[in-house]
Amino acid sequence: MRYQRKNNSQKVLQIIGENGYIFIFALWFIFLSFKTDTFLTSQNILTVLRQGAIVSIAAIGEMLVMLLGGMDVSVGALLGFSGIVGANLMVDFNLSPALAGLVCVLVGGMIGLVNGFLVTKVRINPVVATLGMMTVLNGLALAWTQGKTVAGSQLDSIAFLSRGYIGSIPFSVILMLLFYCIFYLILNKTVFGARIYAIGNNEKASWLAGIEVDKLKMLTYTIAGFLGGFSGLLQVSRQGSATSSMGNEFLFPILTAVILGGIGLSGGKGKIQNTLIAVIFLMTINNGMVLLGIPLYTQDIIQGLILILALSLDRLHYRNR
């Protein structure tokens, strides 16, 4: 009898645990809906989604890398640097927006490829390799801009990407959903996706099963780079300018979202849609605190507490396994 009962309570814990942060998110969402008049308005919800668009697109790349059991801490710096290059080409060299945007994405991809090369061929630990890359990129960003803000009317031509609307829906939100649909299909329906999960699960066994692990890893880091580069372009569009510090805001929310979304640090497990939900959760935390009128100086504490709560619920079912 005693064991029987324990089993039932374990099941409840498991259900909450497996969707831990979604559960906390739901509570937070309901709380905000009742507590403020402004939260549950279509305008505010669209604002939150729009704020999540760039982080969430860059987070796809991070998620892919972490599914492989790797990590890319250069994602923020990569986003910032690619954005600066793109903005600079448009403002100071009058390159057409399409071409500059393409260069921006390609620069991101190239950096990703170098990351992949360092991790697979030079065999540097991913955190260390991308940390080095982050430092280099931050330095390059400073050197490139000389600390100055890159801005000009030429950037208005890409404003549509992050600030435009189709009907009443922000274009960036449409882009975000589009990217998530595409990568949902890639991860769940294609050989490439299946192999990413396989490698994250057991790299050696995957290699012995004839998967070309190194090539696939390089490809993944490169894709993460493309996504980071594109996010950089989106950020330039959002700010209407590019600053050398632009990428610094991104690493923390991206890593938080991917981990919160259930991608373990050892890889091989996790769903892409959970990353998206986690990004939106993060955005509602900031949004909600402003709407609630919580003083700026206590916001960090509350943000930290919400995250710890969400993560600890998430880990309950691991402990009870």
Added chain:
Amino acid sequence: MTTILSLKNISRSFPGVQALDDISLEVEQGTIHALVGANGAGKSTLMKILSGALAPDSGEMIFENAPYAPADPSAAIKDGIATIYQELNLLPTRTVTANINVGKEPNHFGILDEKTERQKAASALAQLNASYIPLQALVGNLKVGEKQIIEIAKALVGKCKLLILDEPTAALNDSEIIPLFNIIKDLKNQGVTILYVSHRLKEIFALADVVTVLCDGKLVVTSLINQVTPDILINHMTGRKKIKSAFPEKNKVIKEEVLRLEHLSSSMVFKDINLSIHRGEVIGITGLAGSGKVELGKALIGDFPINSGQVFLQGIPFKPSPAKAKSAHIGYMPEDRKKEGVLEELSVQRNISLPSLSDLTQFPGFILFNKERELAQQGVEELDIKTPSLKQIVRNLSGGNQQKVSLAKWLATNSEILLLIEPTQGIDVGVKFEIYELIHKLSAQGKTIILVSSEISEIIGLAHSIVVLFNGQIQAILDGNQTNEEEVLQATFGK
């Protein structure tokens, strides 16, 4: 005799598997009680329940006349039940003394009493006739057999009354097994009750007083050892009425050469290996541990470096790598199934389809899930893999079934050459015979099997020709139909 431990109606299930089904069992004080069963029979689950690592879904346990329901392994140890797992649980960088006392260090208000600590360690070792092990030695530097003794000493210091041993001889060589048996018998004479979990029947008949057989989570029989024979036990374990005791007959049609090794060398590990391997042939490679047989096998798949010499595949030079091997229809079943053979967290279906996935797609790389399912279903049926569904993750399967999954993925790619390294290691007899039959069937289909194994009877029973390695070199190539165990064994010793 008194009953020290009794289990009443213990059941435990995992998603999709009834691991233990209504087990009732009594263990008598001061006996060696063997627990046998095929892989997946429920031995490890029962062991985990006894050691506090797992709770039963229902049923109760009584230990020394008191209800026994350990919350965790440390509670079990406190109650007097110690478990020694196959994977030893020692601190390699600490001394023998420290390891024996770990967790229950004698102390005065937190200050370590090193003298008592040493005394306790010394007396525990003396009790095991193992005083020759220096107390100050680092455990990492000891031999496997000695490490096992340290584990037992650890249990003795913890005042254990029931000692559970899980396949204690799995990692030992012959010279280490005898002393271990003596220790176990000594402990029994000192009144310690032993629950001995194994599937090596020889050992059980040498040691045990009582034997319990599990099969598919049910208790089949508990019997005094002198009232059963190995054949009876095997029948109980496999649930079969009768088991073939002989190997299947070897295929007689051997065709053209498919693989040729010329002067293959890898620094210090194997040297100047020349071999010609033919279609339809089973070639056995054997030798002692350290003879280079496993490394030679791994080198053929690219998992071990080749320094000189060449491999020819159908006359064309071949530089091994897993990806190239796959496209050349060479399949590989590694020795370490959990780490290299299967992807434990993925489904049976995905494990089987993994090397074939790129052939199961439509543009631009979308997997055809129906075809994948068919392929996996075919593998499951062909190899009789016991799984509740194709979606089951491989970690939840028993060892033998995991091994079959590891092989099924290569059958699914239509491999022409199969490289099997220790395919029956750690597998129960039932599955062993299934694999033997399979090897026979595949070679009859014209496939080539390279079988690397240390089990000589298996090599002789299956292989057309037997390559014996000694110190990295070919000592002898023997005809599998003519040779006998003694000749092979002698060759492995370099004679």
Added chain:
Amino acid sequence: MKKLALIIMVLVILTACTPATTPTPTQADSTTLAKPAAPTLLTDELGTAAELVPSDAEIADAKDALGTGMIGIISCTMGSEYHATLVNSAQDYAQELGIKTTVIDSQVQADQQISAIENLVSAGAKAIVICVLDPAVVKPALEAAVEAGVYIVQTSGRESAYNGIGISIEDADLGCANGELAGEAINTFLDGKGVVAILDYPDLPNIVTRADNIEKCLLQTAPNATIIGRFLGGTTENAQTSVENALQAYPDIDVIASVSDLGAYGALTALQAANKDPEKTFVIGIDAEEYALDLIKAGGMYYGTVDTNPSETGVMAIDAAIKLLAHATVEKNIKVEVLKVTESTMK
């Protein structure tokens, strides 16, 4: 994120401003008095740029003291507009006077400043102009340099100017100037009644000082303004997100006072996206970045910023070093005055 942002913010804070008066060397003062053995440092009040201007005799004395040595300059980073301008102006000015300088870029890494100090001392620096990143980290190295007879001029505050001069911008002054600009806009265009959001960056205490003084001076200038609160700013992205969120709760915001120009850019974009009336909405920053000046000139919502004139600070640093080398009598703490910039002051 916070740490990176912090580093960036350090760059932003370390921006200064001096009055527009250019120090011209005054007539040589032909005293024949023996040169004192050490400079005399006064600590009773804050000195000004004018008091630092050396005489020809002091320049000559300083050159004597330098001999074959030079003045070392350690920059916080050459990657920011402010710092690069400061250092370049100091170098050009020293060259005009015929004084040798050596520049080291510490790339925003506090620990690199230790070896930079040591290397300069062994290379023969007699005075070091340093932008200190972390006072605690460089303290031992600076004390050792002083021990070796080197004078220190600090361009980023006062606490580390051992045996030397500290030239510093007052964050309170920067904040106050920003607040006064905001108040001015409210009084002129909004009949004294504006709804204000302040963009703060609470991770850095001196930035909070700016925000405190924005609030204080704004209410002094425009007592009927409403301050709805402080929001996370500092960087463009932070500010943009905060203002977007704030606009959901308070759609009638019409003034954003930001502790930095970077944050003001984000606020501007968010306000424009919300279709606020450019005639009735105002953004004020601090730092006088080039892009900010462009935006002010363009005459939109970007109403003003606070200038920090780094090239003057560079000249002042060399002047201070000369005073020290010439063993003159000089105030230990020198204040850099801030300058308000709006469309009208730029004409």
